Amino acid sequence: MTPAVISGDELRFTTTADNPAGAPSATMRLFIDDDEKTPEVGLTVEYQANAQSPLQRQQLDAGISGITVEYLDSRTNRWYPAVGAAAITPRAMRLTLVAAEGDSLPGLLSVPLVVPTTQQGQTVVAGGAAGGGAIGGGGFGGGGGRGNGGGGGRGNGGGGGRGPGGGGGRGPGGRRWTGRRWRCPARRTGGWSWRGWPMIRNRRGVAMLAAMWLILGISIVSLQFALSGKERRVLALAAADRGQGRGIALAALANVQAQLDQAARSPASGNAALAVTRSGDPWMGVDSIYSGVVMLDEHEVAVRARDLGAQLNINTANEDQLRLLFQAVLRDAGLTERLVQRILDWRDVDDLPRLNSAERDAYLKAGALVLPANRPFRDVAELAMVDGMTPQILALMSPYLRVYGQGTINLNSAPEAVLRSIPGMTPQILSNVLAQRSRGMRIASVASVVPGATGGRGNAGAVIAGQIGALAVVDTREVEVTIVATAGPSALPIKVTALLQRNGQSATLAWVR
Numbered sequence: 001m002t003p004a005v006i007s008g009d010e011l012r013f014t015t016t017a018d019n020p021a022g023a024p025s026a027t028m029r030l031f032i033d034d035d036e037k038t039p040e041v042g043l044t045v046e047y048q049a050n051a052q053s054p055l056q057r058q059q060l061d062a063g064i065s066g067i068t069v070e071y072l073d074s075r076t077n078r079w080y081p082a083v084g085a086a087a088i089t090p091r092a093m094r095l096t097l098v099a100a101e102g103d104s105l106p107g108l109l110s111v112p113l114v115v116p117t118t119q120q121g122q123t124v125v126a127g128g129a130a131g132g133g134a135i136g137g138g139g140f141g142g143g144g145g146r147g148n149g150g151g152g153g154r155g156n157g158g159g160g161g162r163g164p165g166g167g168g169g170r171g172p173g174g175r176r177w178t179g180r181r182w183r184c185p186a187r188r189t190g191g192w193s194w195r196g197w198p199m200i201r202n203r204r205g206v207a208m209l210a211a212m213w214l215i216l217g218i219s220i221v222s223l224q225f226a227l228s229g230k231e232r233r234v235l236a237l238a239a240a241d242r243g244q245g246r247g248i249a250l251a252a253l254a255n256v257q258a259q260l261d262q263a264a265r266s267p268a269s270g271n272a273a274l275a276v277t278r279s280g281d282p283w284m285g286v287d288s289i290y291s292g293v294v295m296l297d298e299h300e301v302a303v304r305a306r307d308l309g310a311q312l313n314i315n316t317a318n319e320d321q322l323r324l325l326f327q328a329v330l331r332d333a334g335l336t337e338r339l340v341q342r343i344l345d346w347r348d349v350d351d352l353p354r355l356n357s358a359e360r361d362a363y364l365k366a367g368a369l370v371l372p373a374n375r376p377f378r379d380v381a382e383l384a385m386v387d388g389m390t391p392q393i394l395a396l397m398s399p400y401l402r403v404y405g406q407g408t409i410n411l412n413s414a415p416e417a418v419l420r421s422i423p424g425m426t427p428q429i430l431s432n433v434l435a436q437r438s439r440g441m442r443i444a445s446v447a448s449v450v451p452g453a454t455g456g457r458g459n460a461g462a463v464i465a466g467q468i469g470a471l472a473v474v475d476t477r478e479v480e481v482t483i484v485a486t487a488g489p490s491a492l493p494i495k496v497t498a499l500l501q502r503n504g505q506s507a508t509l510a511w512v513r
Helices: 206-265 272-280 321-330 333-347 360-365 380-385 393-401 414-419 427-436 460-469
Strands: 005-007 012-013 025-033 038-046 056-060 065-071 080-083 092-099 109-116 115-117 123-126 182-186 291-294 297-309 478-485 494-503 506-512
Touching: 206 291, 206 297, 206 478, 206 494, 206 506, 321 333, 321 393, 321 414, 380 393, 414 427
Parallel strands: none
Antiparallel strands: 005 012, 012 025, 025 038, 038 056, 065 080, 065 092, 092 109, 115 123, 291 297, 297 478, 478 494, 494 506
């Protein structure tokens, strides 16, 4: 037996005992590939049939799943596992290779190695005892093979090459392979420790999983940005549609204003009778003439013009006017009185309730969601918040009411219920107004429908005519224009409301919203 030779990742030694085919010498090499991903243990045999024959190599590729290292105690002459062996001087070391499931490792069971001395804290393998088992045609001596043990080549053991062991190999000093992980001797107290070497695991597929998670994360972030971008795009498009729709509506309003301005300046037409009629009221019939659907480029715009003199302004009407109007429509004196008082309490500036009315405390007690505003009504629909005002009553009263304008009533366009609310209006005067309108005749003046109004200042007719004339007019002076426009098929409609007033021979825009 020749001394073991440590060479890089291998441990070699030569023996002449039981060589294959009677060869005079053979070399066993035990090595362990300690790659963290694919650990490998192997055994290679080199031998010569005779001195003149070429060197032949035989490699045993059987998988090895476990390697154990034992030492022979000099005192008890018994084999013990190599735990804490760094503090003991053994007489011999023995390694055992365990074949993986399904593989075979014929003849190689254990290799005892003699350890005579130590140098610089590393075990130097001087030789091996007779090996166990035969490889090829004969038995092999020495301590070799791909297993982990005492003097093995690449195995884990005393002076081994790559394996962890006394002082050799790839593993730091003292580390050894247990079949699943590396063990290394403790630095101070001796013995074996699991510290110092990473776990060897099967990491196949980890990169693919990491890439898949990365792609998933990028996809989620991209989707979030896409959704956020879509939401902002929708909001931007909606804002653009609203702006475009409002621009179309304002263009239609300007068109209506221009037509009314033209009518105020040039009331004459080809029909002489109509010219005479329009000379007194150039905006007569505004509800039918200027209402309808008009085209602005490719956009359809709905226009509705309304003579405000045909409705009663609930913000300027007094108690008697409201009472006369509601009584004329509802024909219920008790209900009329309650509603009139509560409408007046809603728009006055105090919290003092009127008779048969309700103020803030009564609304709170009733659990109302909206309390009296103590200001003028902003819209006719606000009447729905008044205590006692039902949807049915509001639907009946809405055609006769408005919330803005000067408060005058046009005798030529106001319905009968609104005409009844005019102070001084008697049944006879009302009958004269309705009869003249039914014959298609325009009322030229208040005095023309008041009996005895032309008899002189002091008579009763003149007094009544003056009382009616304080609120009533015979021409159209204020026009409410409501325009609904859309910028496209998918855009929401935009509604614009404006008030146009006749000022001499021009149409003036009072406000727009």
